[in-house]
Amino acid sequence: MPAMDVIFDPTRQTAPGGNGLSGAAGGADPVKDGDQRSFMQDVIQGSKEVPVLVDFWATWCGPCKTLTPTLEKVVRAAQGRVRLVKIDIDKNRALVQQLAQMGLPLQSVPTVVGFVQGQIADLFQGALPEGEVKKFVENLLKMGGGSMPGADLLAEAKAAAEQGDHRTALELFAALAQAEPENAEAFAGLARALMNLDEEEQAQQVLDQVPEKLKDHAEVASVRSALQLAIEGRKAREKLGEFERRLAADADDHAARIDLAVALNAMGERGKAVDALIEAIRRDKAWNDEAARKQLLKFFEAWGFDDPATLAGRRKLSTLLFR
Numbered sequence: 001m002p003a004m005d006v007i008f009d010p011t012r013q014t015a016p017g018g019n020g021l022s023g024a025a026g027g028a029d030p031v032k033d034g035d036q037r038s039f040m041q042d043v044i045q046g047s048k049e050v051p052v053l054v055d056f057w058a059t060w061c062g063p064c065k066t067l068t069p070t071l072e073k074v075v076r077a078a079q080g081r082v083r084l085v086k087i088d089i090d091k092n093r094a095l096v097q098q099l100a101q102m103g104l105p106l107q108s109v110p111t112v113v114g115f116v117q118g119q120i121a122d123l124f125q126g127a128l129p130e131g132e133v134k135k136f137v138e139n140l141l142k143m144g145g146g147s148m149p150g151a152d153l154l155a156e157a158k159a160a161a162e163q164g165d166h167r168t169a170l171e172l173f174a175a176l177a178q179a180e181p182e183n184a185e186a187f188a189g190l191a192r193a194l195m196n197l198d199e200e201e202q203a204q205q206v207l208d209q210v211p212e213k214l215k216d217h218a219e220v221a222s223v224r225s226a227l228q229l230a231i232e233g234r235k236a237r238e239k240l241g242e243f244e245r246r247l248a249a250d251a252d253d254h255a256a257r258i259d260l261a262v263a264l265n266a267m268g269e270r271g272k273a274v275d276a277l278i279e280a281i282r283r284d285k286a287w288n289d290e291a292a293r294k295q296l297l298k299f300f301e302a303w304g305f306d307d308p309a310t311l312a313g314r315r316k317l318s319t320l321l322f323r
Helices: 039-048 062-077 093-101 130-143 149-162 166-179 184-196 200-208 218-237 240-249 254-266 270-283 287-303 308-321
Strands: 031-033 052-057 083-088 111-116 119-125
Touching (some): 031 062, 039 052, 039 111, 111 130, 149 184, 166 184, 184 200, 200 218, 218 254, 218 287, 254 270
Antiparallel strands (some): 052 111
């Protein structure tokens, strides 16, 4: 297969609405300034249509200057599924006092309150990083029976991958990674789709671009292990006969048995690969700093912890170690 065009550039900024993941629905800005006169209409009545975040802020508040732009970014990315109303507490003292009397803690700013169906659903105080703000908004959307656009796209991409339509999955995961550069599942799905399209070099490039704080995410670690195993497996498959002859001559040739397991995995024989490593562990668990057990755990990570082969392998390993 010829090399594919570059499909993901983390340095490129996507224009609003350019990939269907940013910009408000219908072009209407979901962010506005509010006051005590418009509070009932904007927040109470408005939250009966979609969830509404209220950002209580002040001009003298340092953390507000960091949080408010983040709130605006996340809310606009929701494409009209949620709205943001910003209220300057110094210009709306009567409203703040009234809400405080109702039990809303507004002693400090920034305070962000989420409303759903005219009721307070959740709140937080202080500046949060973008990832935490996004989680807050996602939870608010769930309370209102909705979801972020990225969640819909992620589900669609996963469905395409499960159906074997890896090119469609590639396009969807790439769009999601571009729109949400802190989405670990988008990076992992993109790399795995490239692997399934025999584009291992580009898959490695994607993994190299994963933000540092996402490198240890389970999905990213899984595809990284899968890629490494694919490379090792191709080399091992070329020597499959050699490993089998060595084991026929010496059943305690643990290195040959582990290499055989790597080759079997590359051939799609996951069950046989597990059995080979289980046999190596049974014969000498401690050999080469428990190399067989560590190789088995690497398989589990690459396959995914919910994969049937992983679940079966874990049961066999547990039975062997704790019998």
